[in-house]
Amino acid sequence: MKNFIQTIKGISTEKLIHQFAEISVDMCKKQEYLHNIDVPIIQGNMKRTMTVQLSAWDIHGIQYHAICYSNDYRNSTTVYTVGQIVDLYRQFENQESPAEELRKADLSGVFKILFGLVSEQLPFQNMGWIYENFNRNFHILVASDKVNRNLKIGLEQIIREKFGWSIDEYISVQLIVYWLCMQHCDPLTAPEKIYRKQNDTVLTKENIEKYIKYYSCNYDDVRHSPIKKQIFYSKPFIHTDKSGAYIASNFYLVFWMISNSLYWLMRDYYNDLGSQAFVNAFGTMFEDYLKELAEKHFLPEQWKSIPTMKKKSADYYFDLEDAILVIEQKASLIRISAKQQTPDLNALNIFFTNAITEAYKQIQATCSEIRLSKPIIKIILLYETIENTHLIEAALPEIFGTDDSCYIMTILELEILFHLWSTDKDKCLELLLKMLSGKKEDTMQSCSISKIYKDMGLYALHGIARELDYFEKALENLGKELDKTYEELEVKQ
Numbered sequence: 377m378k379n380f381i382q383t384i385k386g387i388s389t390e391k392l393i394h395q396f397a398e399i400s401v402d403m404c405k406k407q408e409y410l411h412n413i414d415v416p417i418i419q420g421n422m423k424r425t426m427t428v429q430l431s432a433w434d435i436h437g438i439q440y441h442a443i444c445y446s447n448d449y450r451n452s453t454t455v456y457t458v459g460q461i462v463d464l465y466r467q468f469e470n471q472e473s474p475a476e477e478l479r480k481a482d483l484s485g486v487f488k489i490l491f492g493l494v495s496e497q498l499p500f501q502n503m504g505w506i507y508e509n510f511n512r513n514f515h516i517l518v519a520s521d522k523v524n525r526n527l528k529i530g531l532e533q534i535i536r537e538k539f540g541w542s543i544d545e546y547i548s549v550q551l552i553v554y555w556l557c558m559q560h561c562d563p564l565t566a567p568e569k570i571y572r573k574q575n576d577t578v579l580t581k582e583n584i585e586k587y588i589k590y591y592s593c594n595y596d597d598v599r600h601s602p603i604k605k606q607i608f609y610s611k612p613f614i615h616t617d618k619s620g621a622y623i624a625s626n627f628y629l630v631f632w633m634i635s636n637s638l639y640w641l642m643r644d645y646y647n648d649l650g651s652q653a654f655v656n657a658f659g660t661m662f663e664d665y666l667k668e669l670a671e672k673h674f675l676p677e678q679w680k681s682i683p684t685m686k687k688k689s690a691d692y693y694f695d696l697e698d699a700i701l702v703i704e705q706k707a708s709l710i711r712i713s714a715k716q717q718t719p720d721l722n723a724l725n726i727f728f729t730n731a732i733t734e735a736y737k738q739i740q741a742t743c744s745e746i747r748l749s750k751p752i753i754k755i756i757l758l759y760e761t762i763e764n765t766h767l768i769e770a771a772l773p774e775i776f777g778t779d780d781s782c783y784i785m786t787i788l789e790l791e792i793l794f795h796l797w798s799t800d801k802d803k804c805l806e807l808l809l810k811m812l813s814g815k816k817e818d819t820m821q822s823c824s825i826s827k828i829y830k831d832m833g834l835y836a837l838h839g840i841a842r843e844l845d846y847f848e849k850a851l852e853n854l855g856k857e858l859d860k861t862y863e864e865l866e867v868k869q
Contacts, residue, residue, distance in 0.1 A: 379464060379467070379468065380441070380461075380464035380465050380467065380468035381441065381445050381468065383456060383460075383461065383464055384438075384441060384442050384445055384446050384461070385445050385446050385450065386446070386450050386451075386452030386454070387442070387446060387450055387452055387456065387461075388446070388447075388448055388449070388450050388451060388618075389442045389443055389446045389447055389448050389450070389595070389616070389617075390448040390616040390617070390618050390619060390621070390623075391448075392438070392439065392442045392446075392461070393439045393442060393443075393614055393616065393623050393625065394561065394562070394621075394623055395458060396435045396438055396439055396458075396626075397435075397439075397561035397623050397624055397625055397626065397627070398561050399411065399430065399435065399458070400432065400435045400561075400624075400625075400626045400627040400628060401557065401558065401560075401561055401624075401627040403430075403432060403627075403628075404432075404503075404627045404628050404631065405558070407503065408432075409431060409432045409497075409500040409501045410429050410430070410431055410432075411429065411430045411431075412427050412428075412429060412430075413427065413428055413429070413430055413458055413459040413462050414426075414427055414459050415427070415428055415457070415459035415460055415462075415463045416457060416459070416460075426463075428459060428462050428463045428466055429462075429466075430458075430462045431497070431500070432500040432626070432628050433496055433497060433500055433717075434462070434465060434466075434469070435625070435626045435628075436605050436608045436625050436626045436629065437465070437469070437605050438461065438462075438465050439605075439608075439614070439625050439626075440598060440604060440605035440608070441465075441468075443595050443598045443599060443614075444598070444599055447595075447617065448616055448617045448618035448619075449618065469717070472717075472718065473717065473718070474489050474493075474717070474718050474719075477489060477718075483770075483773075484770075484771050484772070484773065485721070485771075487767050487768075487770040487771035488719070488721055488724055488725075488767075488771045489719060489721070490767055491714075491719070491724065491764055491767040491768060491771065492714055492715055492716055492717070492718070492719020492720075492721075492724065493716075493717055493719065494764045494767065495710070495714070495715035495716075495719075495762060495764060496715050496716045496717060498762070498763050498764060499632070499761070500628055502763075503628075503631065505635070505761045505788075506631060506632065506634055506635040507635075507847050508761070508788060509635035509636065509761055510634055510635050510638075510846065510847050511844040511845070511846050511847055512665075512787070512844070513635070513636075513638050513639050514638060514844075514846040514847075515665070515844055515846065516661050516662070516665050517531050517638055517639065517642065517661070518531060518532075518543055518638070519846065520664075520665070520668060522664060522667070522668040522671075523661050523664040523665055523668070524660060524661070524664055525657065525661060526657050526660060527642075527653060527654065527657050528653070529645070531543060531638060531641065531642055534641055534642060534645045535641065538590065538641070539583075539586060539587070539590070541578055541583070543638075544850070544853070545578040546587075547850045548578055548579065548850070548853060548854050548857065549578055549579065549583055549584065549587045550587065550633065550634060550637065551634070551850060551851065551854045552571050552579050552584065552854060552858075553584060553587055553588060553630070554630055554631060554633075554634060555571075555854075555858075556571065556584070557624045557627055557630050558627070561623050561624045561627070562621050562622065562623050562624075563584065563588065563622070563624065564581075564584065564585060564588060564621070564622050565621075568580065568581040571584075571858060573857055573858055573859055574857060577857055579857055579858075588613050588622050589613075589615075589622070591610070591611050591612060591613055591633065592611055592613035592614065592615045592622055593607055593608070593611040593613070593614060593615065594614075594615045594617075595614075595615075595616075595617055597611070598614070603712060603713050605716075606712050606713065606716060608625045608626060608629055609629055609632065609712060610636075610640060612624055612625050612626060612629035612630050612632075612633060613625065613630075634847075642654050642658075643655070643658075655707075655708070658707050659707040659708075661707075662705055662707040662759055663681075663691060663705065666691070666692065666703075666705060666757075666790075667681060669790075669791065669794050670692070670694075670794070672794075672798070673794040673795065673797050673798040674694065674794075674797065674798075677695075678694060678695055678696065679692060679693065679694045679695070680692070680693050682742060687741065688737065688738045688741060689738055689741050689742045690702050690703060690704040690735075690738050690739045690741070690742040690743075691703055691704050691705050692705075693742070693746075695748075695750075696797070696804075696805075696808060697805065698750070698751075698805055698808055698809065698812075699750055699751050699752070699753050699808045699811075699812060700746065700748065700750050700751070700752045700753070701752075701753050701755055702739050702742050702743055702746075702752055702753070702754050702755065703739075703755045703757050703790075704735040704736075704738045704739045704742075704755070704756055704757065705735075705757040705758075705759070706731040706732075706734075706735055706756065706757065706758055706759070707759045708727070708730065708731055708759075709759065709760060710723070710724065710727050710760060710762075711723040711724075711726075711727070714727065728768070728771070728772060731756075731758070732756055732768065732772060732775070732784070733772070733775070735756040736754075736756065736775050736779075736782065739754045739755075739756070739782070740754075751781070751812050752781055753781055753783070753808065753811050753812060754779070754781050754782040754783070755782075755783055755784075755785050755790070756782070756783070756784045756785070757785050757786075757787065757790055758784060758785070758786050758787065759787050760786055760787075761786065761788065762786060763826050764826070765783075765784040765785070765786065765824055765825060765826055766823075766824035766826060766827060768784055769783075769784055769824055780815035780816050781812070781815075783811065783824065783825050784824075784825065785825050786825075789825050789826075789829060792829070792834050792835070792837045793807065795837060795843075796834075796837070803832075806832070807828065807832060807834070810828050810831075810832070811825075811828060814827075814828055
């Protein structure tokens with residue numbers, strides 16, 4: 377039997393891309409991140425069937441290798457089923473897995489590799505983060521009047537320059553492209569009449585093409601991409617060679633664009649200018665956002681923002697009756713190359729040093745000056761959407777193995793804590809007590825914020841998605857243009 381690479385060398389790349397793109401639409405609609413596929417096995421006169429699993433993150437991996445090792449003009453005389461291709465890819469992935477690195481790594485290295493593996497997989501398993509990220513990013517970058525956006529060129533100007541639209545028009549085009557991809561993985565084949573219901577509208581075929589082409593990559597882009605298959609996260613549409621089609625490689629990734637694109641537009645614009653202005657400004661925006669949340673949920677005497685001095689310190693101090701929270705927030709994001717099945721450990725180590733270790737030093741400096749006898753909970757706050765912070769903690773035993781009062785927390789988890797304080801203080805005090813005692817009582821050293829939240833059922837509160845409705849408003853506006861209701865658009869939170 378041929379191996380995976382030998383097999384796809386004989387298959388038309390465009391055909392294979394299209395085939396798996398269609399599967400991704402069906403999987404995402406059913407909210408399946410794992411999909412069972414039958415593989416026919418013929419041994420002599422005996423025929424049987426076995427089952428293999430296709431994961432949502434396998435799809436663009438298969439497409440990536442098809443682009444790298446084949447082309448649109450191959451036409452193998454042997455017909456391979458989807459199941460056979462997936463089975464061969466599974467064997468190929470097992471050979472390419474970081475198993476050898478895991479065997480050689482020390483315990484800290486093992487947890488780093490596991491963090492990369494899990495970080496790629498988890499976002500496919502629970503899509504609720506997309507709505508939360510969109511609402512939060514829109515609030516910080518656009519809507520809030522309490523966030524200082526100290527930039528010469530704002531998001532509205534960037535979108536005008538790149539597309540000629542307003543922010544709201546950009547979002548409407550983005551959502552209609554998502555809706556079209558839900559019907560077919562080649563959205564430009566859709567007739568304009570199904571989405572253009574008014575003369576004066578941004579929803580024209582020309583604008584749909586403009587958006588899709590902006591977020592597209594051709595085969596040369598993919599073959600020379602330093603981040604390999606992860607190019608599809610920011611450019612999910614593939615421009616094929618033979619027919620010139622623009623195929624949505626993986627419907628999940630088209631959906632993800634809704635969550636991340638506003639942030640990415642600003643970040644990439646300033647990166648292209650060779651400027652750190654956005655990265656620096658977003659750190660301040662994140663601080664302003666936390667102040668806004670604190671003002672909403674706490675009395676003035678219960679918290680304070682620690683002023684920036686020559687001596688580095690934490691950002692915030694909260695006096696919450698039974699405990700003190702000391703928070704240092706980090707707006708920097710982990711590079712996408714560190715979030716994959718074979719993670720970029722150098723990128724991960726840089727983040728650990730520049731964000732986690734540095735934040736801990738700042739928190740320690742602040743804690744050394746606190747004279748109250750109350751117990752202190754130390755929080756390193758990340759603007760990340762990850763559920764595996766326990767793996768970061770396990771990878772840094774020099775911090776979290778010696779200090780049982782320190783936790784890594786995501787912004788969603790902090791939003792939930794703040795929401796609890798103002799709506800169910802008893803529940804919040806219970807949470808704080810578990811944070812104080814959790815690591816002391818945990819002989820397996822597996823206690824983390826995510827574990828405590830799961831045990832208490834707190835993720836069901838959804839954080840910011842409960843309080844902001846920008847996404848729902850955007851869908852309602854799109855529905856009016858399409859003469860469809862929110863439910864008919866099939867995008868449900």
